[in-house]
Amino acid sequence: MSSPKIVMLGAGNVGYHLSQALEEVGCSIVQVYSRTIERAKHLAETINTDYCTNLSAIYTEADLYFLAVPDDQILPVAQQLKGYIHTNALIVHCSGATPGAVFADLYSNYGVFYPLQSFSIEKSVHFQQIPICIYANKQEAQQLLEGIARKISRQVHLIDDKQRAILHVAAVFVNNFSNYLFHIGQDILEQEAISFELLKPLIQMTVDKIQNNDPKAMQTGPASRGDQATIQQHLDYLEKRPEYQKIYQLLTQGILNNHTSTS
């Protein structure tokens, strides 16, 4: 199959960026679907294709259907879609949190095409740097997905449902939770009218350091050197922010355990 016909369901962050990346490498997106007409139209115009806002109008003869919809919409959309499309179509979702097996009772060819990145509409992305985790229930389907993935990214990984679930847990720690720590840092400074800008170079360095080193080896700060006096000062300061004090205590304890049990 040289140029499979693709339908993109969902025109949110993932659907929008993925469609553009696919279109740029010459994949044939024959239609996009979104319940929200503005989104459907905007994406269709961006990649110069057709759109629909109702599944009854879906293009029935595509080879590959991407479900780039919210996690809780994957199963309902897949169920409705079944009534319209041909039975040999390959159907995939783009979610890190949902098993591929969600399709098992509905379709004979299914899989997952999960770009491991946090997308937002306004921020352009370079797909070549984004790891794409693929999975399919059949060999032929897997080859199709792998071929498409390798066109848009240099990092393609075969990742099964169990591995992807673990990746998603780890992603929550490194992405969602670190972002929350950045928010806490900003919040603490704002209470005292100090600009968050002062911390940005430090944040960038924290990330630069782990590009070529294990985070554990790069750990610095009062906890990693067992500096109880500074830890106590910080806990005292955080008395008036008990929710942050708890977080400080727990993460400090984790670092202390880590750096005393093995050093």
Place this chain on the structure above:
Amino acid sequence: MSSPKIVMLGAGNVGYHLSQALEEVGCSIVQVYSRTIERAKHLAETINTDYCTNLSAIYTEADLYFLAVPDDQILPVAQQLKGYIHTNALIVHCSGATPGAVFADLYSNYGVFYPLQSFSIEKSVHFQQIPICIYANKQEAQQLLEGIARKISRQVHLIDDKQRAILHVAAVFVNNFSNYLFHIGQDILEQEAISFELLKPLIQMTVDKIQNNDPKAMQTGPASRGDQATIQQHLDYLEKRPEYQKIYQLLTQGILNNHTSTS
């Protein structure tokens, strides 16, 4: 005072990089001191100056003494140094965690010169991007420090002891604690033989997003959208790692509170 004579005490991460930055803009470092002869010698050769390994050999007539030593060495070194140098010298430390007032009973001119960055010997730094937080107990001393700081950095801030203590708490959250979360992410993946490389683009994006946006507005993930099903799946998976499960619970609760109380 056009070119103050400077002595750098300490040849660790901060002393090493700060000395180089000062030397590059033409500041006159007349001597470096470290108890460790290899370090003292290496830094002195790097910036082409003299060194000593004993405070009794310190250059007594400098205008400015930098104490780039570990936090718990600042007071002892300052006390010993007092016996050797002239009484009008300006003495500063480079610590985020120590008040400038630590010098109050010893010296008449003192201050702080705190580059807000996490340094390591092997990683070169661009001082122009690093915020430098200065403080001095007298106007003239403050002007001297400010002049030097502006030579090496575009970001110079007058920060008093209280503000610097708060900055240091916030820095622990955004730097030390995020690095620990990166370690947890790596640890979770390694248990399942998945490469940490898969998460690095996501980590970089997390930081890119807050360059021009508030972290709170950039918060994503199961907690920010109140996705209890995914949260529960993740907690179940973490049953075998109770220390990580606790951290997951606490940070998730923080994000939930944050995004339900104000949205």
